[in-house]
Amino acid sequence: MAPAFPPQPGHVAKLARRALVTAGPALVQPHLHHLTPRGLSVNHTQGVTLGIIGAYVVVIALLWNLPYVRWVLWPFKMLVIAFHEFGHAITACCTGGRVKSISLDPHEGGVTHMLGGIQAVTLPAGYLGSSLIGALLTFCGFNIVASKVCSIVLGVCFLLTLWWARKDWLTIITVLLAVGLLVACWFIKHAEPLRFVVLFIGVMSSLYSVWDICDDLILRKVNESDASVFAKNYGGSSQCWGVLWSFISLFLMVCGILAALAAFKQDFTQQEKDSQDFIPTVRMLLKV
Template sequence: MAPVHADIAHNLLSRRSLTVDSTQKVTLGVIAVYAVVIALLWNLPYVRWSLWPFKMLVIAFHEFGHAITACCTGGRVKSISLDPREGGVTHMEGGINAITLPAGYLGSSLIGALLIFCGFDIVASKVASIVLAVCFLLTIWWARRDWLTIVTVLFAVGLLVACWFIAHAEPLRFVVLFIGVMSALYSVWDICDDLILRKVNSSDASVFAKRYGGSSQCWGVVWSIVSILFMAMGIVAGIAAFPESFSQQENDSKHFIPTH
């Protein structure tokens, strides 16, 4: 009997982890479209400012990565500043630079992968949106407190809240996915922007190269590859964990902080 049970378990796991249903195909298509759209908006003059509130949050994730690893390696965070036009800066004392420098890009990529994972399910997206709303509001404290920053960040929070009341929060999945894709691929776009298009010499990759050898372009490519791997892991995990259809997810959402 044991071999029979083992075969049944193996078949169930295979179907659960390898089969992509129609709902998941839609999600994968949305992720692909988001990657292309964000890449275009990131680099088009004037239009790129439409990403302002989301870019603020992603930059915050990047700086959180620096700050958290600094504290974990014996350092101290003096201040954090955010600006979508100039990027973010985390002023630290101590810590292990070999860990804290790449932690910005890799941290935002890991958070992005987790958001993509949550974006495969409505209930998981609800949980993620609560965390995102708090993070959005926290960025106001660290960002330059001009009126445009405050208005755009509050708009983003309002968008999350509004999505809760549409079709039992089904659109919330796609907002969480958008932020997840942008955060997961932030290292790719930002490193390309800094090292290839604008030739900025003060990036994390250039500082890392000066201290530990190699070129900034090389380290930028390495971190970008790792970021893409994180994103792939988030997608695979989402496919394996959330096989429910849209209607099943909507029904589950009705029982988790229900809205009308």
């Protein structure tokens, strides 16, 4: 056996430099690939969903203002108003207040009776809370499984709303109808219609604050509203606060759409397959 001599320091340095030069491109290129900025692409399924959102905006805008046919939106308006009042109620609880009751008005109004809480937070929480809920619903409306998860969370929120509105029949009926619609969609074609219902409610909830603020403060100039009370307590004008909250609502909606485009790349076929593995209600129905 030949004797082993320790390598010379200079020789080791040359070998190290040679190895670094040889392996350098292979080591560096993957990192450069990950650091390369990627554009926000839109596939066919996402494009169809964006088109549906645009159609929802047009249809809601028309039905919102046309006489007689505007009553088609009435049940959904009442549901969105329930989101509005839920925003007041949940922020009141989070800021040390107590909710006495929630009630909806057949003439498309609502009121939350509460004690305590921080008004600087609870007053804008109606519009901004419904806008945030709308943005989350719009986000989930891009995917069937996400819509299923969203409907479960909505169910929990509805239970809280029912507890606070246990003496108001209109709120109870509105919430129960909404729950019935969501549950029914679970049993149709692996809940595929559910995402379009969730998307519609999300778009309407996001835009409700915009249209309602414009309707109350700019067109009809109603004196008493969340914005007018906020302006009276903290300065500024109700129109300015209303417009600011409207811009925030639109911003939240856009954020929800962009987040969905980045998160949900599955096509319709893949979404249906994923939905079959997540609480497969169609199989459960067939077994029954």
